[in-house]
């Protein structure tokens with residue numbers, strides 16, 4: 001049973017089974033929504049967005065923002081007016097997903113994250129709170145990017161990569177002093193199974209080879225060979241990873257801890273697996289909350 005409230009604004013008719021539209025959400029025409037989806041209050045979804053099954057979109061998320069060119073940047077963004085969100089994804093509160101983005105199944109986008117045009121993100125990824133991923137960047141499968149890290153434009157990140165908090169990747173050696181030229185402005189290429197410690201800086205155009213480790217606070221100014229650990233500023237090889245504690249820890253899989261063994265431990269998977277009663281309760285609570293908010297605004301309470 002799909003549920004909506006008088007306070008939700010839903011133009012599209014392409015809606016699956018068991019979808020919850022919360023109050024104050026705005027869903028434009030030609031949005032395609034799968035089955036068992038929860039859309040929380042104040043979510044805005046523009047035309048051309050396709051949402052898979054069992055997706056939960058938290059309050060205030062905006063899907064379908066148009067990138068704009070501006071005097072401040074020479075780059076004129078090109079993009080298709082389309083977004084694809086895979087099954088079992090979770091889109092965090094106040095996150096912004098620009099047009100021309102594709103996100104694979106089971107991927108989690110954290111609170112306040114911002115994903116720019118022409119970004120492709122694989123399956124089972126975690127893009128944590130406050131992460132910014134700039135234009136035309138690829139992120140492989142099972143990769144985690146932790147809180148407040150910045151992934152620059154024209155960057156490539158492989159599978160099973162771990163990028164810790166506050167990591168900065170960069171793409172312009174001229175630091176904005178020259179006109180934008182996409183042949184010159186290139187982000188790093190980060191290979192499969194690379195781990196990058198907190199607060200590291202990765203300079204433009206470097207390649208970090210498969211399985212390499214970048215120590216916390218390093219400044220990586222040159223290519224790093226596969227399997228090496230680098231540290232310092234500028235980063236130098238300090239050891240071979242075969243001698244590191246912990247071994248190949250990327251063999252563990254975070255989603256295997258999910259008691260339902262599909263998707264995330266909370267959200268639509270849990271709610272809809274608990275049957276229509278819980279889904280009804282969620283709708284009831286969001287409806288009454290919105291009525292209270294409206295009464296407060298109009299001075300009735």
Ligand SMILES: CC(C)(COP(=O)(O)OP(=O)(O)OC[C@H]1O[C@@H](n2cnc3c(N)ncnc32)[C@H](O)[C@@H]1OP(=O)(O)O)[C@@H](O)C(=O)NCCC(=O)NCCS
Pocket residue numbers: 146164165196197198213214215216217218229231232238243244245
């Ligand atoms: C790089 C790292 C993994 C090395 O761990 P390790 O294999 O146990 O290495 P050790 O602690 O034995 O250190 C080896 C040498 O490198 C030095 N070193 C370690 N980390 C360093 C760093 N971040 N910067 C500069 N030097 C560093 C050590 O002082 C030591 O030097 P020494 O041989 O002169 O005594 C670890 O220090 C690190 O930076 N981890 C990142 C932590 C992090 O950001 N986690 C994210 C969680 S969200």
